[in-house]
Amino acid sequence: MMVWRTHYSNEISLDMDGESVRVAGWVHEIRDLGGIVFIVLRDREGLLQITIPKALGEELLKRARELSRETVISVLGKVKREQKAPNGFEILPEEIEILNKAATPLPLDTTDRIPAELDTRLDARYLDLRRPRIQAIFRVRHHVMQSVRRFLSSEGFFEITTPKIVATATEGGTALFPISYFEREAFLNQSPQLYKQMMMATGLDRVFEIGPIFRAEEHDTTRHLNEVTSIDIECAFATDEDVMDILERLIQRVYLDVQENCEKELNLLKVSLNIPEVPFERITYDEAVEIAGIGWGEDLSTQDEKKIGEHIGEHYFITRWPTDAKPFYVMPCSENPKVSHSFDLMHPRMELASGAQRIHLPDLLTERIEANGLNPESFEFYIEAFRYGMPPHAGWGLGAERLIMTLLGLDNIREAVLFPRDRKRVTP
RNA sequence: GCCCGGAUGGUGUAGCGGCCUAUCAUGGGGGCCUGUCGAGCCCUCGACUCGGGUUCAAAUCCCGAUCCGGGCGCCA
Numbered sequence: 001m002m003v004w005r006t007h008y009s010n011e012i013s014l015d016m017d018g019e020s021v022r023v024a025g026w027v028h029e030i031r032d033l034g035g036i037v038f039i040v041l042r043d044r045e046g047l048l049q050i051t052i053p054k055a056l057g058e059e060l061l062k063r064a065r066e067l068s069r070e071t072v073i074s075v076l077g078k079v080k081r082e083q084k085a086p087n088g089f090e091i092l093p094e095e096i097e098i099l100n101k102a103a104t105p106l107p108l109d110t111t112d113r114i115p116a117e118l119d120t121r122l123d124a125r126y127l128d129l130r131r132p133r134i135q136a137i138f139r140v141r142h143h144v145m146q147s148v149r150r151f152l153s154s155e156g157f158f159e160i161t162t163p164k165i166v167a168t169a170t171e172g173g174t175a176l177f178p179i180s181y182f183e184r185e186a187f188l189n190q191s192p193q194l195y196k197q198m199m200m201a202t203g204l205d206r207v208f209e210i211g212p213i214f215r216a217e218e219h220d221t222t223r224h225l226n227e228v229t230s231i232d233i234e235c236a237f238a239t240d241e242d243v244m245d246i247l248e249r250l251i252q253r254v255y256l257d258v259q260e261n262c263e264k265e266l267n268l269l270k271v272s273l274n275i276p277e278v279p280f281e282r283i284t285y286d287e288a289v290e291i292a293g294i295g296w297g298e299d300l301s302t303q304d305e306k307k308i309g310e311h312i313g314e315h316y317f318i319t320r321w322p323t324d325a326k327p328f329y330v331m332p333c334s335e336n337p338k339v340s341h342s343f344d345l346m347h348p349r350m351e352l353a354s355g356a357q358r359i360h361l362p363d364l365l366t367e368r369i370e371a372n373g374l375n376p377e378s379f380e381f382y383i384e385a386f387r388y389g390m391p392p393h394a395g396w397g398l399g400a401e402r403l404i405m406t407l408l409g410l411d412n413i414r415e416a417v418l419f420p421r422d423r424k425r426v427t428p
Numbered sequence: 429g430c431c432c433g434g435a436u437g438g439u440g441u442a443g444c445g446g447c448c449u450a451u452c453a454u455g456g457g458g459g460c461c462u463g464u465c466g467a468g469c470c471c472u473c474g475a476c477u478c479g480g481g482u483u484c485a486a487a488u489c490c491c492g493a494u495c496c497g498g499g500c501g502c503c504a
Contacts, residue, residue, distance in 0.1 A: 035462035053462060069455090084463050105438040105456050105474095113466060114440050114454050119496060174503055191504080217503045218429070224503070302500070327504035372504075424496085 004074040004099070010045040014088050017081040023048055023091060024074040024099070026130060027067050029111060037064040041075065041091075042130070050075055051082070051090040063096045070102035070110060070127070118412060125419060125428055136265035137415060140258055141404050145210065147257035148231055148400075151250050157206040157233060162195035164188060164212065168378050175216035177226075188214035191397060196234040197329065197358060198385040200393040205236040210400070220423050222412045223350050225401065227421040234395035240331075240341040240357040243394045244317055247345055247353060248280045251315060251403075258407065271408050274314075281316040283308075285339065288318045297322055309348030319343045328368040330356040345398070347406040355396025362386035 005024040012021060025043030032038075039050040052064045067073065077093035107124035108116040110131055121128040128134055149159065165181060166189045176187040192209050199207045213230045235243055255275045259266070266273065289296055291311050292304035300308070300318075308318075323332045323340040330340040341357035359365045362383055369376045369383075376383060404416040414420040419428055 029465085031464050031467060033462060033464060033467075034460070036464075037462095038464050038467090040465080049465075051463080055462090082463090084465090086465055108439055109454070111454095111466080116439060117496080120439075193504080215503065219502060220429090221500085221503095222498085329504080374504090 004097075005043075008045040009041070009043050009048040012048065012079055012089070012091075014081055016079040017089070019079050020076070021079060021091065022074060022076045023050075025072070026110075027069055027071045027073060027102075029069065030064070030067055032065065037061060039064060039067065039073075041073065042132075044135075046132075047086070049085050049087075049090040050077065050093055050096075051080075051085065052093060056092065060093060060096060063098075066098065066101075067096075068102055068104050070106055070130070072099040072102070073097060074099055118414060122414065122420065122425065123428070129418070133268050134415075136262075136268040137404070137408060137410070138418065140262050140265050140269075140408060141400075141416065143258055143261045144254050144404055144407070145400070147254045148210065148250065150257075151253045152208045152233065155206070155246060157208040157235075158204055160196070160199060160204075160207045160209050161211065162189075162192045162199075162209060164214075168194075177214050177216045190215055191230065192232050193327075193329070193397070194379075194382045196232055196395060197393065198382060200234055200236045200360075201385040201388070201390045206233070208233040218423055222414075223402065223405070225413055225417065225420055225422055228417075229400035231398040231400050231403075232395065234393060236391045236393045238357075238392070238394045240319070240343055240355065240394050243355055243357075243396055244282075244319075244343055244345075245279070247355065247396055247398070248276075248278045248315070248317075250398075251280075251345070251352075252276055252278050254403065255407065269408055273407070276315045280345070281312055281314070282319055282343075283312070283316060284320045285318055285322065286320070297325070299325060305346065305350065306348075309346060309350075312346075313348055315348075315352075316346050317343045318346060326356065328372040328374065329358050329365065331359050341394070343396075345396070347402070349406055350402060352402050352406065353396050353398035355394065357392070357394040360386065360390045360392045362390070 003022060006022040009023065023041060023043065025041045027039060028042035028047060029040040030037065035054045037052045039052070041048045041050055052060050054061060074097040075091060075093045076095040077091040080090055080092050081088065082090050106127065108120055108127055110127060112131060112133065129138070165179065165186050167186055174190050176190055179186050179188060191213050192211065196207055196209060209232045211230060212227055214227055216226065217224070233243065233246065235246070252275060255273055259273050259275065286296070288300060288308055289298070291308050292300060294300070294304060319342070320333070320339045321342045321344070323330065323338060326340050326342045330342045332340050343355055344351050345353040359368060365383055365386055366376045369379055401413050401416040404410070405413050410416055414422070
């Protein structure tokens, strides 16, 4: 097999003076000084200077002049210690192989000098993602996801995968995307809720799923998407308090892991992390309503959330939501059924997660479904799982993009997704 | 969906009735230059979203469409 690369840019150092290496990547910049040409090569790990003085021969110099920015090349050369070079060394090439010449002009500037608007960037996302700063977001995202998986596994959770094509359109609440499923209509799932709860009847006890969810809402904001990645857990023999404890420790763990593993990325993004302290502050819905200055039973508006967020200034929980403000499956409090064993995890900027202890008794569940104006028959496949031994359980769903967005201080949720899906965009 | 703002070379912008044959930067093409690191210098290329209207005159004002941004709403 052809070897295009023996070393990434960060695997070459001063003490390799004289060694032969093959590097590959994209032409980041070209500086042609006439008798000497500098090529800045960019690969996944950084930048590298390829220096071609006339002394290396007219042929190589000519080859260097054929290059254009973002052309893909593979360079065989010798490492040379050189004080005048950016990292104290450079590569003197013996061979420059052009693997794919980039067309000109480029749809946007990859060197970060001339900014491009988000819309332009998303249209040319493959190119936008070559920018180290943008790539850093997704390297952090990788570490966030790894951290979540490690943490939940260590807490005894099993990773599961549930259907994304579902039959029920009658769950109420959010709008669904209908799809055609052979001779029937089906929908893209808005949440793994029903399925992860059904898993509680299997004895697996603790499950988590990281997967896409789809919402057909016509929202048009910097913190909503129509396809998002949801981190969901469900936990048997547990209460709302138990899963809140898991959630806050998870958030803290993610922050710690990112801080430990993503120093370079955080520097590139100019982010200094504040590790949230556990336990997070808990305020009841009643207290939230008081801070916001609204009536009991009203939903918190975006401005109310901001107001409370400023008041508290860090991650916090809003607990004991009115039962009627939450979905049918949340467990009403026995001492006061008007409120429920439910909670939202808030970042000062926005809601990150919501969860609850669930109803595990089939009769009460049916009653609540009816009280929400829904038809229990549509939920038969779900309710049935509650009839033959369903333990008490609790869980939550956490928006991965919002977690990353608030972690990195991104001002648009689209920045946290490779190819965002919103009201206006289905391509690329 | 509502309110507000916007659309000018590939990218990011200035211009907001006549000084526009449209500014600046970056970029593309060509040239000079052996130590650049946002290289420098010279030449050159390239744009007023679309359709109507007002006016002697429209990038500029008005109407409509399309697209984009922000805020809000919607968001079991």
